[in-house]
Amino acid sequence: METMLDYINEEEVTLKNILDKFTLKKVSGFEKINNLLILATGSSYNACLAAKVTLEKFANISVTIEEPYNFNHYGRVSAAVDAVLAVSQSGKSASTIDAIAKLKKEGLFTLALTSDITSPIAGAVDEVIDLEMGIEKVGFVTKGYVTTVLQLFLLGLTIGYNKGTLTQKQADFYCGELDKVITAIPAVIAKTNDFFTLHEDIFKLGTRFVAIGYGPNWGTAKEFETKFTETVRKPSQGFELEAYMHGPYLEADSEHILFFIETKSVNEARSHALKSYMAPYVGKTLTITTQTTKAPEKLGLEIECDELVSSLALVIPFQILAYKIATAKGINLSQRIFDDFDRVLKSKV
Structure with a gap:
């Protein structure tokens, strides 16, 4: 049975493969992004918070992160927001899917970052970004977290490049810094x-x-x-x-x-x-x-x-x-608890 440690030990290879394949490219709509709203919850929210400062720096944009359920029911989208990014590793977070679908109807440019490009959230947005890490079967996500952080960094580089505010030389420097970190894992x-x-x-x-x-x-x-x-x-x-x-x-x-x-x-x-x-x-x-x-x-x-x-x-x-x-402490993490939680609370679709 796979454990958290198995996925942690896969992080270096996974991140290295993503970085090695990365190239700056033109993406229609990215050049217009100045104020990005991100919808995420749980570890996805934490990854967005860990990447926020860097994403703003690389892309020369302002980023706001919201919990999708609360935002969907009580939030109000700012007139300054010109793009929305939904982050869901599984692509099945019900609250995130509901919120992004509602915002798309308002005419906003929508993106999703997910490990399953056939998931419900992928079908609800204009642009899908593949996490490129496969499916993580252990509920305590680790590889998915670091992959999300890296992909947000690379998204920042791509947006900055499309806006003309980031040079190839600057992108190369930060890719070198990322390679240094990944090699040290x-x-x-x-x-x-x-x-x-x-x-x-x-x-x-x-x-x-x-x-x-x-x-x-x-x-x-x-x-x-x-x-x-x-x-x-x-x-x-x-x-x-x-x-x-x-x-x-x-x-x-x-x-x-x-x-x-x-x-x-x-x-x-x-x-x-x-x-x-x-x-x-x-x-x-x-x-x-x-x-x-x-x-x-x-x-x-x-x-x-x-x-x-x-x-x-x-x-x-x-x-x-x-x-x-x-x-x-004697906790058996392979033993599932609250097994019916998602079904009863309908937190996943």
């Missing part, structure tokens, strides 16, 4: 396995997990929240750096394990200051960083890359830790 997996072994005892005892990130890695923190909630099944939450300082820190106690997600950035010093302050009040503070470090409480991925592409690498340790901590 096997080393990231090995380092994370060692990091888990080093801290296994405290992970097994953990009853409250928190991740704090900034910039693109706010999305990484939110995906940590989703993955740990799904697998470790203990209270887990992901925060943007500054948002954590405005109230959430007040619940901290000795049972909390705090993960700080860091890259070279103007925000790094702020993250260090928060970590130093919180350390005496919580059970453990740990750091996942793209930089090189020998400190035992820090997992250094040793990837010298632009912060804009860092979220593609920094999520992988959390994917592995989610699986390994759950297993260490």
